[in-house]
Amino acid sequence: MSIEALPPEGALRTDVPVLEVEDLSVTFARRGEQPTRAVDGVSFSVAAGETIGLVGESGCGKSVTSLAVMGLLPRRGVQVGGSVRLGGTELLGAPDRTLRRLRGSEMAMVFQDPLSSLNPTVPIGTQVTEVLVEHRDMGKKEAAAEAAELLDRVGIPDPARRLKEYPHQLSGGMRQRALIAMALACSPRLLIADEPTTALDVTIQAQILELLRELVVDTGTALVMITHDLGVVAGLCDRVHVMYAGKVIETADRYDLFARPRQPYTGGLLASVPRLDAGRGVPLTPIRGSARDAIPWAEGCAFAPRCDNAQDDCLTEVAGSTVPLEYDGPGRELRCRHPLTYPSSPVGATASGAGR
Amino acid sequence: MTAMGDVRRQRIDELAARAGQVPEGEGGVSLVRSAFRRLRRDPVAILGAVIVVVFLFVAAFAPWLAPRDPLAQTLLGQVRPGFIPGAQEGFPLGADQLGRDLLSRLVYGSRQSLLIGVVSTVLGAVVGMALGVLAGAFGGWVDTVVMRFIDIVLSIPSLLMAISISVLLGQNQYALMIAIAVTQVPVFARLLRGSMLAQRGSDYVLAAWALGVKRGRIVFGHVLPNSLSPVIVQGTLSLATAIIEAAALSFLGLGDPDIARPEWGAMLSTAQAFLSVRPALAVWPAVCIIVVALGFTLLGESLREALDPKFRR
Numbered sequence: 001m002s003i004e005a006l007p008p009e010g011a012l013r014t015d016v017p018v019l020e021v022e023d024l025s026v027t028f029a030r031r032g033e034q035p036t037r038a039v040d041g042v043s044f045s046v047a048a049g050e051t052i053g054l055v056g057e058s059g060c061g062k063s064v065t066s067l068a069v070m071g072l073l074p075r076r077g078v079q080v081g082g083s084v085r086l087g088g089t090e091l092l093g094a095p096d097r098t099l100r101r102l103r104g105s106e107m108a109m110v111f112q113d114p115l116s117s118l119n120p121t122v123p124i125g126t127q128v129t130e131v132l133v134e135h136r137d138m139g140k141k142e143a144a145a146e147a148a149e150l151l152d153r154v155g156i157p158d159p160a161r162r163l164k165e166y167p168h169q170l171s172g173g174m175r176q177r178a179l180i181a182m183a184l185a186c187s188p189r190l191l192i193a194d195e196p197t198t199a200l201d202v203t204i205q206a207q208i209l210e211l212l213r214e215l216v217v218d219t220g221t222a223l224v225m226i227t228h229d230l231g232v233v234a235g236l237c238d239r240v241h242v243m244y245a246g247k248v249i250e251t252a253d254r255y256d257l258f259a260r261p262r263q264p265y266t267g268g269l270l271a272s273v274p275r276l277d278a279g280r281g282v283p284l285t286p287i288r289g290s291a292r293d294a295i296p297w298a299e300g301c302a303f304a305p306r307c308d309n310a311q312d313d314c315l316t317e318v319a320g321s322t323v324p325l326e327y328d329g330p331g332r333e334l335r336c337r338h339p340l341t342y343p344s345s346p347v348g349a350t351a352s353g354a355g356r
Numbered sequence: 357m358t359a360m361g362d363v364r365r366q367r368i369d370e371l372a373a374r375a376g377q378v379p380e381g382e383g384g385v386s387l388v389r390s391a392f393r394r395l396r397r398d399p400v401a402i403l404g405a406v407i408v409v410v411f412l413f414v415a416a417f418a419p420w421l422a423p424r425d426p427l428a429q430t431l432l433g434q435v436r437p438g439f440i441p442g443a444q445e446g447f448p449l450g451a452d453q454l455g456r457d458l459l460s461r462l463v464y465g466s467r468q469s470l471l472i473g474v475v476s477t478v479l480g481a482v483v484g485m486a487l488g489v490l491a492g493a494f495g496g497w498v499d500t501v502v503m504r505f506i507d508i509v510l511s512i513p514s515l516l517m518a519i520s521i522s523v524l525l526g527q528n529q530y531a532l533m534i535a536i537a538v539t540q541v542p543v544f545a546r547l548l549r550g551s552m553l554a555q556r557g558s559d560y561v562l563a564a565w566a567l568g569v570k571r572g573r574i575v576f577g578h579v580l581p582n583s584l585s586p587v588i589v590q591g592t593l594s595l596a597t598a599i600i601e602a603a604a605l606s607f608l609g610l611g612d613p614d615i616a617r618p619e620w621g622a623m624l625s626t627a628q629a630f631l632s633v634r635p636a637l638a639v640w641p642a643v644c645i646i647v648v649a650l651g652f653t654l655l656g657e658s659l660r661e662a663l664d665p666k667f668r669r
Contacts, residue, residue: 100570104566118563119577130567
């Protein structure tokens with residue numbers, strides 16, 4: 001395998017988006033089993049200071065996408081295709097050394113469960129300084145001081161004391177803050193947050209989201225929020241990619257998406273959010289079935305079995321192609337043959353693939 | 357811009373100064389410390405620890421504690437065919453078949469038994485853990501090779517293995533230790549490997565990878581410390597096994613041939629010829645072996661509970 005020499009360290013370009021993902025696909029293949037395509041032709045890009053959301057139910061491929069970007073998927077039994085570029089540098093197929101150098105320094109990740117993401121046998125301080133020593137060539141003392149400053153920055157009170165404590169001594173919110181501090185230790189250009197608030201209670205969720213928002217604004221970090229929580233999307237993301245069964249099915253501006261969801265799946269997600277103004281006794285309107293009911297994309301629209309708008313042509317190939325992702329007005333893309341329509345937006349009704 | 361930098365610098369200095377003020381050992385409660393705390397409140401652990409400490413004390417201070425020279429055949433004159441002198445003035449447990457004070461021999465015997473137990477367990481644990489780390493850290497073919505080797509060792513019954521090794525290495529106490537150590541190796545290797553494999557898939561290991569931490573640091577800084585508790589527990593339990601095994605090998609005549617060092621297993625072995633005459637000669641060393649093994653086992657079992665993360669607060 002020949003790998004092109006990478007530009008020297010620090011040579012990540014600034015004139016291109018921080019992260020460009022193009023036609024990313026991830027296939028899990030086990031000997032003697034049908035290969036499973038967890039991510040299928042996903043493309044998106046994030047610019048500095050921008051926040052995008054990857055939204056979808058459990059199992060739709062959002063976490064696998066993030067692991068593929070970070071190069072954290074196991075080598076064996078996993079095929080990753082397409083292109084992932086960080087500041088113009090191709091990451092897929094890059095040597096382990098290069099990836100390790102970039103991870104933690106140029107791109108970092110915050111995980112879902114803050115307790116299990118921290119090593120229970122070492123103090124918080126050791127884990128924060130570890131990153132600094134690894135990527136910023138700091139001495140132990142210097143790193144400890146910097147670590148305290150980092151904890152201070154993410155809003156952990158009395159950081160010097162906290163550095164000596166173990167994860168089980170911290171509250172859930174503080175653990176997540178510590179993890180964010182670790183991720184931010186080297187001011188990465190890209191931060192991927194994989195459901196960072198799922199394991200936290202609601203008040204803490206709001207604090208953590210606010211913290212992430214501040215950090216993006218202050219440092220110009222590109223943020224990829226992976227979530228199934230539309231509240232998080234509403235509060236934080238500039239642009240949203242809705243994923244279903246490994247494919248992006250709708251892309252839109254946050255406001256557009258909430259005002260006029262086009263994919264029936266997106267519409268269903270929004271409709272199933274409990275509303276305070278809905279009145280008592282009004283039942284929630286969930287999407288029928290579960291993500292397990294998806295059919296392979298090769299046979300048509302994966303969401304069709306659960307979709308209220310589904311018609312016969314959703315389940316068959318049309319012109320040798322299954323449902324493609326198409327332009328759907330400025331800043332919007334849509335993968336649907338029979339999208340939701342709105343009387344106030346005459347353009348949308350015709351520009352979509354509805355007429356095909 | 358400079359002002360901002362200055363403010364930040366100042367804050368760093370301030371925090372650094374405060375970091376120096378946090379007294380050492382305060383603030384953080386480590387796994388080991390919280391386990392120790394729980395052990396202190398566990399009556400079973402205390403019983404085990406007391407037994408172990410008492411025997412260690414006896415072994416360490418045997419020359420001062422033993423009432424007599426364990427080799428002096430003081431009561432030889434009283435020994436007749438079919439009679440071995442029992443308890444009497446100055447000989448609380450009586451004498452053995454050669455007229456030597458039984459209590460003194462038991463006291464000195466603790467030295468040899470514990471020494472063999474500890475040395476062979478430590479040796480077995482070190483080698484076993486090295487193999488376990490190798491298999492657990494690298495996986496793949498290294499894992500396969502190491503584990504097949506372990507399987508081969510395991511397929512031989514441990515006593516048979518120990519006997520073959522002590523025959524091979526000649527009859528001395530070091531051969532005995534090595535023989536017992538070899539039989540301990542597979543247990544430690546398997547345990548550590550399994551425990552490391554379980555930790556390798558954990559979230560904090562993934563998080564460490566995501567931060568660009570080096571493999572070596574992940575293995576030794578993250579995976580290994582979290583994999584050690586079953587090994588520590590096994591260590592205490594293995595001590596008990598090693599002592600019993602040492603006794604068994606001595607009993608079979610493969611022990612230390614130096615009669616100047618009394619040993620419980622050897623005492624047991626010689627006592628069987630005189631069982632009908634004075635069963636106490638066999639009973640006392642057996643009781644010692646059982647009680648020491650019990651002490652280590654109790655300690656190990658409570659350690660297992662204390663180190664179990666499910667019980668942590």
